[in-house]
Amino acid sequence: MGVLLSFTALVVDVGMLYLTRTRLFNATDAAALAGVQALPEDPQEAERLAREFAWRNGAPEGRVNVAISEDKHAILVATSKKVGLGFARVFGVSTAEVRARSKALVGPINSMRGVAPFGVERQAFEYGEQYVLKYGAGQLEGQRHGNFGALALGGTGAGNYRRNIVEGY
Numbered sequence: 001m002g003v004l005l006s007f008t009a010l011v012v013d014v015g016m017l018y019l020t021r022t023r024l025f026n027a028t029d030a031a032a033l034a035g036v037q038a039l040p041e042d043p044q045e046a047e048r049l050a051r052e053f054a055w056r057n058g059a060p061e062g063r064v065n066v067a068i069s070e071d072k073h074a075i076l077v078a079t080s081k082k083v084g085l086g087f088a089r090v091f092g093v094s095t096a097e098v099r100a101r102s103k104a105l106v107g108p109i110n111s112m113r114g115v116a117p118f119g120v121e122r123q124a125f126e127y128g129e130q131y132v133l134k135y136g137a138g139q140l141e142g143q144r145h146g147n148f149g150a151l152a153l154g155g156t157g158a159g160n161y162r163r164n165i166v167e168g169y
Contacts, residue, residue: 009087017098020083024100027057031064031077036104040072050077073106114168117151117161 035050047066054064059079067076078101085093118133125131134150150161153169 006091009085009091013085013088013096016085017083017096020081020098021100023058024079024081024098025102027054027059028077028079028100028102030054030057031059031066032075032102032104035066035075035077036106039068039075039106043068043072046075050075054079074103076101076103078102112169115153115164116168117153117164119149119151121149 031050031052031054034053035046038046038049046068050066051064054077055061060081063079063081065078067078068074069076078099080097080099082095082097084095088094120131120133132149152160153164154160
């Protein structure tokens with residue numbers, strides 16, 4: 001019976017800890033990515049966004065720590081949550097604390113792999129609206145040649161464009 005309870009505690013309680021950890025990491029990842037978008041220009045807005053996105057994604061309110069680097073090019077979001085354990089109580093362990101932290105940086109791209117040749121022009125976007133990413137020849141007034149809105153990664157031409165879509169650049 002002791003062995004059965006031990007395995008039950010392991011499966012149920014460790015599974016619950018793993019699920020909580022995954023959810024917390026999702027929350028801190030979302031928060032760091034949201035916050036870093038305001039850096040380096042507005043560190044206060046970066047912190048506000050990070051906290052908001054952490055809470056929206058399930059991080060416990062009041063348990064989210066946000067730190068911004070001195071050069072205002074990095075944001076670190078950390079959180080923790082106490083998880084009540086069920087079967088492990090038999091062995092005297094009733095709670096465990098799960099922690100997660102994520103960091104995002106502002107900086108140039110050093111390398112890339114698998115990038116698709118799609119770009120979006122800077123414009124005001126509305127949710128639910130459809131936007132054209134690549135125009136056909138002659139669809140834009142005055143244009144008869146070129147990539148027509150596609151990114152020319154590694155060269156031009158339809159064959160290169162097709163390869164970049166399928167394989168990435």
